[in-house]
Amino acid sequence: MPSFWKPRLGAVYLGNGTCRFRVWASKRERVDLRVTAPAERVVPMRPTGAGYFEVTLDGVAPGARYLYRLDGGVERPDPASRSQPATVHGPSEVVDPAFPWTDAHWHGVPLDKYVIYELHVGTFTPEGTFDAVVTHLDELVELGVTAVELMPVAQFAGSRGWGYDGVYPFAPHAAYGGPAGLKRLVDACHAHGLAVVLDVVYNHFGPEGGYLQEFGHYFTDRYRTPWGDAVNVDGPKSDEVRRYLIENALYWAHEYHVDALRLDAIHAIHDETATPFLMELVNVLGRYATDLNRHAYLIAESDLNDVRVLKAPALGGLGLHAQWADDFHHCVFTLLAGEESPYHRDYDQFDLLVNAYQHGYAYTGQFSPTRERRHGNQPLDLPGRQFVVGLQNHDQIGNRKLGERFGALVGFEAQKLAAAAVLLAPYTPMLFMGEEYGETAPFQFFTDFSDPGLGDAVRAGRAREFEMSGGGEPPDPQAEGTFRRSVLNRDLRHAGAHRALWDFYREVLRLRRESPALRFPDKERMRVTPFPGSRTLAVERWDGDDETLIVMNFSDRPADARLTLREGTWERHLDSTEERWAGPGAASPPQLVARSEVRLTVPATSVVAYALRVEPPTHR
Template identity: 45%
Template sequence: MQFEVWAPQAGRVTLVCDGARHALEPDPQRPGWWTGEAAAQDGSRYGFALDDGPVLPDPRSRRQPDGPDGPSAVVDHSRYTWRSSGWAGRPLPGAVVYELHVGTFTREGTFDAAAERLEHVADLGVTHVELMPVCPFPGRHGWGYEGVSLWAVHEPYGGPLGLKRFVDRAHELGLGVVLDVVHNHLGPSGNHLPRFGPYFTDTHHTPWGPAVNLDARGSDEVRDFLVGSALAWLRDYRIDGLRLDAVHALVDTRARHFLEELSAAVDALAERLGRPLFLIAESDRNDPRLITPRAEGGLGVHAQWNDDFHHALHTALTGESQGYYADFARAPLAALAKTLTGGFFHDGTYSSFRGRRHGRPLDRTRVPAHRLLGYAQTHDQIGNRARGERLSLLLKDSPGLLACAAVLTLTAPFTPMLFMGEEWAAGTPWQFFTDHTDPELAEAVRQGRRREFAAHGWPAEEVPDPQDAATRERSCLDFSEREREPHARMLRWYRRLIALRHEQPDLTDPDLADTRVAYDEQARWLAFRRGDVRVAVNLGAGPAAVPLGSRPARVLAAWDPVQPPGADGLLRLPGQSCAVLLQP
């Protein structure tokens, strides 16, 4: 078997495979690369020693059976027989996405246990599950954003075979699979890349330290490393799309941005495989060039998360105004109306949170609405709260407002995304948890979390200890809630709204400019039109009369019983309620 590794700073490289040592030779065709052969098979353990130093895992390791610091293992992808061999893929337009964390979706916290629950997701009407990161990280439990070995799969979840079985089952049920990948930093523990080469650079800095090297000396190989990892997930594991974490932290001054290079490679692979593949970015910049096709001068990423929609919706529901919510909270329904019709709220406007103007307007005639993902909840927006409260906990006495959140998310112009358990108003929190094996790092994370929230007035004893196993346990879903009220009613509501999204073509119309919104900030109602579909929400405590026009209408879904508008054209909605109507 052929082995290779990029180690441009090494004078000697030794492969250690199943206990035998083999000197590698420089590759004359590729400066900095070392190659050699050794007897190996699926499961063989190996690593590389640089200049007679310790044996290190392969930067391109496909498996880390003993964790990030252990030896790598050979993976023969051809040994797995796919059951869903006829899978043709599912494109992003028309999708409903479901964000899922493998470690807390079930108490077992494995791919196989999660796969057993996928029928629930499919029955909900969802089209794609989006897995939070699955690369190896220290310990057993964590969010996954401190992963290393970007080509490997976290062993406690089930390793490479577990992920394949999960994807196979999802495809059998008609579900596409999106995988969250982290290119902007690697975890501090188990990260051996700097020993091999200039994977990071001091030219730029990020909140996690030196930036990934995308534009300094040696960056060609680093970019190839990241692109190769992305394509491997799509090819070897038959993943349908990738969510790219915090792309605003990918600092790149080269003429061709890394994201443009990555999107071109993904599009080329999609053409070769004959099935749709896509990239969804998390970006803090509100820059439409990110999701503009390369042929039109953009970076060619296929979609992005839209936090502005979340922030406007969250402030309208909860009244919170701290931090980045401040600008949205001044007139939350106006902010919500702006995002529903323009995509971004900050499109060159002043951001008090940043102390400067922020964003750029979307060209609504050129950017289809499905390129923005809209959501009421995500792992970030829940888990980065001190106590990890879901909306169902923040609004536990206002189920009607939760229903309004659902209807706004699932009928808005954007690609809707749900966070696991949202569909039945889960009573469990989702908190920040880690399982660092390094005691010093564990204590640093614990104290850092407490300091962060102490600055916002939270006593240390009220901030859950991320290293306490109970923090993760509290965050696991309780599927038995689905059978009990009020959770069962909320689940029926989500199923009905998702069914409507599939039934009514107007709800997946990509024309963002076709949305028309009316609202009353003081009375706290908002209504919008998408083709022949009318959506009305009343966030106020008392009843509201919402003008929809006197043309005949039919109620498609309503949280509380309502009658279509009469001759006066007014829809009378009870307090904290909502309805969807068809009014040709």
């Protein structure tokens, strides 16, 4: 354990039947601990200053259940509960942190090697558990994935949900397999050479079972978020709220060996302090990683297109290691799916895709029609590895009314083109579960609130969100059938076009991994050339003498590209129209011989890639 950090909050099992309980309850004069099982007892907790209460008890073993009694009245679960085995309203459980880890020599995966695979534990398999995910890790490794990203697993109400309504951020969801199940999954990922990214939510807490406000000053009404009052990271008593969140981040890194955290919607973490919470979190996690000689990363979700999210603190930034760059998705999706909503009209210009390819952001200070103002700034000196780009993710699918996947909205050739556009870009690629074989199940929005009023409110809110879209009501989020429709059918990948698409993804990831020109997400060694009058893009990437040309045609008719390339023979490494990828047949030549200008006809909705053959030097 790092010398600068030890767990302070919750029930910390010390061994030999001894457990220390500590809670922050700044709104309370008195807190009692009530152990409910295996034997009932009530013990007063000692105030230790700054709103904390503490007691150490003998005769408390892992598996014991307990609640906190506040000012002699209501009883609530522990805000830092390690396990909620029954419900979000029931007793918390003492957990033994010991686990037979096998990853003693694991140091993580460097960020520039990340190929992220986002999955939802509950719908990734019919079983919907951490252990069931383990059985598919070989497939992900074979595909070329290097990092598994789990949508939030912190305990939320009910057995099914996306996880963004979590209320116990230290407790792995019981329906998924609880603490032991998550540790088995992380250990198995590391044994397969896979990093683990965990999605965490520090901008709000869920509506059912969220009792934090009854304990302390966790929230502030100085700001509003889409989910209500903001989390208090910059007001009175916010130091202790920050400690709670930072301890949570270190807890996942230390007790669960998680390699990276994806921070949900950081633009909803309102903070006007001179040393922002996120900067503090970067500094503390960095010290932890240095102490253990491990890679540990923080990946932000942000729609601000603001380089200050990624720039080092010494340069006026927050210092986060990477961020989701959804502009890339928006551009590719809009060009190929052709939707006409105001949201998508913001991205229907081909030059925005060119900008996204060159910089990571599409909007780098231009006027945004939907926002009715200029948006973004220029990430000129930021490396490509800091931009996570994807064709699909839980938001872009699940926030559609019917949760349709990309493959349900475009043709097969467009799926291959879009996949190559993402995977061969000089950024950190991310896949969403099932896209690699063209999963046909939707990913719909589902919840499982026990409070009927909350269930009705969610239904009504979802209906309001889509009331102008026509086509009837959205699926009922509370219905079990909505959840069941979203479970993957992984058997699809073994036959027909689904197998061809899986093979195509694997081949493109192999090219990315094995080609010196493609393996590092470096946007500085790249040239992007759009062709006037067509939605066709040539991307040249190089590393020393190794050079790769990628030509992508996003239009519905063939395009003639005139290219000035380095002199030599260029070998075709990829053509999405080849029959082996269930295409109509390759129209591109196997070789290009460059002497001056080269002409290449690229079929509609396709991608072709060539690599310069470098002749070995001759020796006399």
